[in-house]
Amino acid sequence: MAILTLREALNQALTEEMERDPSVFIMGEEVAQYDGAYKVTKGMLAKFGPMRVVDSPISEAGFAGLGVGAAMCGLRPVIEMMTWNFAIQAFDQIINHAAKMLYMSGGQYKVPMVIRGPHGAAHMLGAQHSQCVDHMLVNCPGLKIVSTVIPAEAKGLMKSAIRDDNTVLFLESEMLYGRSGEVPEGEYTIPLGVGDIKREGTDVTLVAWNKMVLLALDVAAELEKEGISVEIVDPRTLMPLDEDMIFNSVRKTNRLVVLEEGWGVASFGCHIVDRVVKECFDYLDAPPERVTNLFVPMPYNERLEHEVMPTAERTISAIKAVLYK
């Protein structure tokens, strides 16, 4: 298998889909002449020309809304947000327009659009560039939400997202665009709404997505030395959520920890715990635990930033808490 970085895998998915379907175009800040702020769209302007790889002004609500209108009329826009922090400017278009168009038009107007870009903290970017947005978006009906940083998954899921007739929000991570992984050769897609067991285990279910998957894998390897077997469950798409995969895992391990980047108040982890407690109550041997960011804006200082993010230490103690160890 080819070894590709996350940015190369995304680039490959976008390129293949644009070759396959002439109605797909990509628009965003610096996507064309600059080759992408994080180089995800590298080389695409030369290949597809300026009508299909389009540098936009810094107007997030404007070009997100352009995407909604173009999608209503039959095109399939991919809108790059330089980061999802900036996309907060476009929440009106995402929440009030894209998500609700199909419903309030009684099924007439589809909005087949992908909005993609990195979210979450990177490294010393300060409070306004470090936010996770999944919990802000996931409770609005009418959207699909993908969250992954694994190159092979990013390619397969991006191809599905572009072909989907709904608006799909695609959450990446700027820290991990350069991280490599094996990517299968040739054409393949990964269906939205199907999660993945990243590691099999028997003692505790650890639900994690986006870059928390990597922390989860580290923690699991560490705990294996102590004889604790962690099952890592990655939903990959937050909406629709592969609930059965989570429930089946919890019914096997009888213990649940949710590891999520972002604030824990009214978060997506709350939703997962709520669903598990409702559906798997009789199987649980301990109250579920959650590991989240501390409830503060992100500090700039490296040491403080590290402490605000979920740490291996806090994840390990959460796992030990549900194991009563």
Add this chain to the structure above:
Amino acid sequence: MAQKLSNQLLVAFYKEMLLGRRIEERVGQLYVQQKFSGFCHLYIGQEAVGTGCLNAIRKGQDYVITGYRDHFLPIILGMDPGMMLSELLGKVTGCARGKGGSMHMFSEKLRFMGGHGIVGGQVPLAVGAAWKIKYNKEDNVALCFLGDAAINQGQFHEALNMAAIWDLPCIIIIENNMYGMGTAISRTCSLNNLADRAKGYNMRQAIVDGRNVVNTYNQMKEIVEETRKTSKPILVEIQTYRFRGHSVSDPGNYRTKEEVEKERSRDCLILLKDIMLQQKAAKEDDFETYEEEIADIVEKAVTFADEAPEPGLEEIYEHVLV
């Protein structure tokens, strides 16, 4: 515009505007009778704007989008009045199956991209429609209606800038009825001519007297053809007035009686009637016939809507996702 219109066209315009007037008056009554609830923004007084603009385009081919004052525009494009009214009443026979309501009329078939309730939020969508036109090398245009107050929203400015830098065939129409809810536009906008906002984007602009439908139609016809040809966007300010409050719950106390009376003397229907009599397009008696004809259409539509079924509860989960 000195250009005269055929007698036939004048009669058609008059009947259309009269339909708009009478149907909205009836909508106001239905609201008072508690046949439906929610917000309800009437178009009374502004009929010449819709009729003048939408008869200047290729109906069903060019794209049209507007804000929340959206009952009359889809009818001009060809929607059955019963379908619009049953949407208002939340019936399954409505144009959005009773899930849109007063502010969210839609027709994909008529390329009516909807009524929208977030002030200014529809302007980028219109630019998106214009982007599709250019992308597919069509010669259609996208018409975007918005109220005067929407020109102070950020999305309006972002959209105008994009339409201008990319030469998109978008006709952005400010229906200047002088008030954003209860606040006079002179209190919220630094310009006298709202179309001057186009200057900041190096965009074409036009000001249209929206009381005189002949004038509106002729000027819009030129604008539409020019836009088709050049693919350059234009900002059009159409000056009009709403005779009622912002919505049915607004008595409009922020305007003096004298002001409203003065504006009513320039009612677009009276102006058109005068033109028709002058041009001998109709006789005084004919107007009674028009009234009867329209009253019949309106009552049939009301009966249809009133008797139509509610959506079934299974509709709740339909159309959340494709």
